[in-house]
Amino acid sequence: MSQDRREFLKDSGRWILLTGAATLAWDFVVHGQPEQAPNYNVTGHWWGMTIDIDKCIGCGNCVRACKAENDVPMTDAAFRTWVERYTIFPDDPEHPIAESPNGGFDGFASLEQHGDAAKIFFVPKLCNHCSHSPCVQVCPVGATFDSPDGVVLVDKSRCLGCRYCVQACPYGCRYIDPRTETVDKCTLCYHRITKGQTTACCETCPTAARMLVDLKNPKDPIHEFMRTHKVHVLKPQMATGAKVFYNALDGAVR
Amino acid sequence: MQGVEGFIYPNEVELQWSILIVLYPYLTGIVAGAFILASLERVFNVAAVKPTYRLALLTALAFLIVAPLPLQAHLGHPERSWEMYVTPHKESAMAMFGFVYLWYLMVVLVLEIWFDYRKELVLTCRASTGLKRHFYGLLTLWSDDISAEALRLDDKIGRAVTVIGIPSAFMLHGYVGFIFGSVKANPWWSTPLMPIVFLFSAMVSGIATVMLLYMVISRMRRTKIDMPCLDTVARYLYYVFLIDFSLEMLDLIHRLYVADESLMALDFMVKTRLFVSQILLQIIIGTLVPLTLLSSVQLMRWTEAARKRIYATAGGLTLIGIFSMRWNVVIGGQLFSKSFLGYTTYKMDFATREGLLPALLFMILPFLILLVLVKILPPWTDGHTKAGELLH
Numbered sequence: 001m002s003q004d005r006r007e008f009l010k011d012s013g014r015w016i017l018l019t020g021a022a023t024l025a026w027d028f029v030v031h032g033q034p035e036q037a038p039n040y041n042v043t044g045h046w047w048g049m050t051i052d053i054d055k056c057i058g059c060g061n062c063v064r065a066c067k068a069e070n071d072v073p074m075t076d077a078a079f080r081t082w083v084e085r086y087t088i089f090p091d092d093p094e095h096p097i098a099e100s101p102n103g104g105f106d107g108f109a110s111l112e113q114h115g116d117a118a119k120i121f122f123v124p125k126l127c128n129h130c131s132h133s134p135c136v137q138v139c140p141v142g143a144t145f146d147s148p149d150g151v152v153l154v155d156k157s158r159c160l161g162c163r164y165c166v167q168a169c170p171y172g173c174r175y176i177d178p179r180t181e182t183v184d185k186c187t188l189c190y191h192r193i194t195k196g197q198t199t200a201c202c203e204t205c206p207t208a209a210r211m212l213v214d215l216k217n218p219k220d221p222i223h224e225f226m227r228t229h230k231v232h233v234l235k236p237q238m239a240t241g242a243k244v245f246y247n248a249l250d251g252a253v254r
Numbered sequence: 255m256q257g258v259e260g261f262i263y264p265n266e267v268e269l270q271w272s273i274l275i276v277l278y279p280y281l282t283g284i285v286a287g288a289f290i291l292a293s294l295e296r297v298f299n300v301a302a303v304k305p306t307y308r309l310a311l312l313t314a315l316a317f318l319i320v321a322p323l324p325l326q327a328h329l330g331h332p333e334r335s336w337e338m339y340v341t342p343h344k345e346s347a348m349a350m351f352g353f354v355y356l357w358y359l360m361v362v363l364v365l366e367i368w369f370d371y372r373k374e375l376v377l378t379c380r381a382s383t384g385l386k387r388h389f390y391g392l393l394t395l396w397s398d399d400i401s402a403e404a405l406r407l408d409d410k411i412g413r414a415v416t417v418i419g420i421p422s423a424f425m426l427h428g429y430v431g432f433i434f435g436s437v438k439a440n441p442w443w444s445t446p447l448m449p450i451v452f453l454f455s456a457m458v459s460g461i462a463t464v465m466l467l468y469m470v471i472s473r474m475r476r477t478k479i480d481m482p483c484l485d486t487v488a489r490y491l492y493y494v495f496l497i498d499f500s501l502e503m504l505d506l507i508h509r510l511y512v513a514d515e516s517l518m519a520l521d522f523m524v525k526t527r528l529f530v531s532q533i534l535l536q537i538i539i540g541t542l543v544p545l546t547l548l549s550s551v552q553l554m555r556w557t558e559a560a561r562k563r564i565y566a567t568a569g570g571l572t573l574i575g576i577f578s579m580r581w582n583v584v585i586g587g588q589l590f591s592k593s594f595l596g597y598t599t600y601k602m603d604f605a606t607r608e609g610l611l612p613a614l615l616f617m618i619l620p621f622l623i624l625l626v627l628v629k630i631l632p633p634w635t636d637g638h639t640k641a642g643e644l645l646h
Contacts, residue, residue, distance in 0.1 A: 082264050100261070100263075100264055134439060139343055140338050140342065140343055141334070141343055159331065162329055162348065164346075164348050166265075167437055167439070167588075168437055170439035172262075172263030172265045175268075176268070176330065180330075238438060
């Protein structure tokens with residue numbers, strides 16, 4: 001087998017820089033077919049996310065990273081992930097003040113005027129990648145589907161743009177991309193996670209408030225996290241099998 | 255943000271379902287209602303409504319032809335809608351629309367109309383020449399046996415089709431209600447009563463439409479209105495309307511009494527953004543006034559002229575009321591955030607794909623189609639010339 005010096009250096013660099021598994025998948029990944037990579041087994045994962053409310057500082061890094069990574073329209077009405085800020089006064093817990101200016105893309109203005117009078121915290125939101133997704137159920141042509149590894153995805157080449165899924169999502173996670181007239185939503189950075197990387201939002205979170213988790217991986221810290229924290233999902237009464245688990249989620253959050 | 259009050263999820267700023275989706279249940283409701291009125295004569299032998307039988311069938315057909323058009327216009331990719339037929343997602347309530355629609359159009363309406371008109375079609379074909387002869391020949395599907403035995407069979411089959419047609423009409427509109435009623439994310443829609451309320455309101459709008467059409471067409475044809483027929487149709491309208499109103503009030507009272515977490519948002523909305531369309535147009539002008547008018551006919555003796563005026567007013571107001579009801583369901587269900595913490599506004603365009611102009615065109619179109627249908631298939635028993643007069 002002949003190999004010139006350039007190729008030798010390239011191959012060696014790949015082996016040094018990447019883990020063995022990622023190197024095996026490399027060719028499939030660059031050809032846009034990560035699912036065919038011999039070392040990514042779609043049935044071997046069950047993806048979700050944990051969000052630690054106490055760690056989120058509302059910087060908006062995740063929102064910006066998501067928009068950039070996933071080519072999300074730069075309007076204030078299209079978000080795959082966004083951050084909300086809740087302000088709750090102890091004498092009126094039923095009427096929280098929620099806000100999400102531009103989805104938290106630009107961060108949040110200071111609320112110092114409340115001093116210690118109110119409880120203030122941030123809630124990052126994204127598709128919950130529900131295991132019993134109402135959006136998947138209602139799609140008339142199956143353009144929205146569950147991947148075997150637990151990610152809710154959209155086939156844009158099949159989407160009719162009927163918007164029934166937007167109505168069916170209890171969490172407001174879907175929008176119509178005005179450029180394609182089809183629905184769009186968080187893919188949990190499927191193009192990254194199938195390469196062994198984490199999502200753009202988790203990657204850029206400065207406090208590790210957001211963590212991509214693989215519930216099928218026995219070594220994933222999620223199991224320890226779930227055992228040692230009081231976790232909650234959004235709107236549990238909807239029984240959607242949401243897989244975004246929040247630590248320290250206040251009951252007032254909707 | 256403009257038009258937004260309180261907090262809504264960022265992706266909720268734009269309303270997804272426009273006035274075109276308001277038209278969808280409105281048009282299919284008229285179809286189902288008109289058909290059920292027609293079946294009164296055919297299956298339940300209510301002879302008094304016979305003068306409206308064929309008109310009701312043709313009205314149902316005209317509206318059914320238009321019903322999917324606003325849906326099609328609303329789609330982001332209308333060229334892909336055929337995929338609902340070839341690769342339907344069986345768990346989706348919406349995926350079944352095409353099949354329910356086709357079943358109703360082809361198996362129920364077209365079949366029933368064909369069997370009912372077959373004798374006239376054959377006679378018209380025999381009496382015509384040239385292109386017209388070929389056209390009616392095509393409509394008869396070259397089946398020109400009109401012997402007494404064949405006609406008896408036609409009637410038998412027609413009756414069987416109607417019997418199948420009644421549950422089909424219920425299915426068509428109950429199904430439309432289910433599309434909304436099954437969205438658990440939306441408390442304004444999510445109720446098992448929704449298909450039932452849709453069904454009864456469909457019957458109300460269909461009966462009112464046929465009643466008004468019968469009056470208008472009689473005036474245009476300068477023929478005398480068959481008052482026992484009109485009185486009977488109005489009486490059925492009154493009964494069905496009472497049931498419909500009771501169901502809607504049951505829904506409202508249930509919501510108020512249960513007062514779950516969505517109530518605050520819904521209560522606010524009814525008092526503000528939906529006040530005109532819900533309280534004024536739907537409940538007062540579109541329901542209580544026509545119900546009062548219709549009940550006055552049951553309780554008091556009015557002259558024939560007065561009754562006609564009462565029926566015309568009540569029918570017109572009823573159609574406004576049912577349209578408002580569809581509006582309040584479809585648009586109202588999208589004005590509040592699923593966070594229950596805020597509200598948005600519906601900004602209707604005019605001359606855009608989903609604007610007011612196409613909506614108006616879709617409302618006018620069924621009447622134009624009906625005009626063509628009565629020309630081809632005259633519903634009157636007193637000869638074909640009268641139908642011609644209508645158009646000339």
